[in-house]
Amino acid sequence: MQVLIFGCGRTGAALARMMARRGHGVTILEKDPQNLARLGDDHGCTTVVGDGLDDEVLRSAGIESCDAFVTCTRGDNTNLMAAQIAQKRYNVNMVCAKVNDPQRAHEYNKIGVFCIVPNLLTAGMMRCWLTSEEYAPIDTLNQLEDGAV
């Protein structure tokens, strides 16, 4: 699988390494070249410096030929916009956005943008751990009703 990741923060860098280690082709796109250091040595990913909301940059990072696009910058709105560009303009098959605001993620999940909410997942897993339950599947954890107060 060819994966394009936008945002080389902690999440993006970890995901990039995980996918590359499993033999997938990974390109990581990041605005600030300094953040690429998070990938560490021998990461095996292609790196591109630029803004993932810019068509030229997206094309040079290979968005037209990727199977999946994951956007995990720190900006919820940046991620939501990038995800919709990938879906609408480039018809990327699998698109996922990291969105910290559960409410916003909920609204966009409704209109077909798959959003993962890190804090809901974390809270849900902690809850499972505390109550000695098995970890719930991602779709359950990712829901506003279950995770939100």
Add this chain to the structure above:
Amino acid sequence: MYVIVVGGGQVGLHLTKRLLQGGREALLIEKDPSAASALRLQLGDVIMTGDGCEAQVQGSAGFQRAEVVVAVTGDDEDNLVICQMASETWGVGRTVARVNDPSHLWLFRELGVSSCVSATDVLYNLIEQEISVGTVIPLAALRMGNIEVVEATLTSRSPSVGQLVRELDIPPKSNIVWLLRGDEGMVVDGDTRLQEGDLVVALVPTDREEALRNVL
């Protein structure tokens, strides 16, 4: 009519002012607290401090009863999300967005934002129109490129408007041969009086194109 404006920069400020002057009910949402208090000094309590992208803020601003939501922040991603949340979550009928990067216009339209304004596009189009009106446009080159067929549209500022063709100081070896007035084409002679809006076609040696432009 209740209008909510998000983004308290120059555009947001003056737009809100105009709306209030026009007797509209308006609210301006600004994220930065110090910018918001500066705005409050000018506009009073129609300023709300908060992140206009957040559902909670949108709820207390009254998105559910707004007829128009206008997103004029400096960030396209924020403007897009504000408009999408307005229509998808709150059922706002009309959304208006400022689009800073014109290459994003199609996405805003595709995703159902009612009106999108790109200052770059507006300014560019104005400049382009200004250039093409009253400018001589080469249509074809004849005789190894020494002679050109050119067209020019006469505007109110054209010195030739109102004059007879034989009164014009047309450069040597050049001639205005034909013009289009409204839908009607006509052959030009010395007794043709030029009018504003005429599209004239002329033959001119390449090195005299500038002189002809000045005449027209």
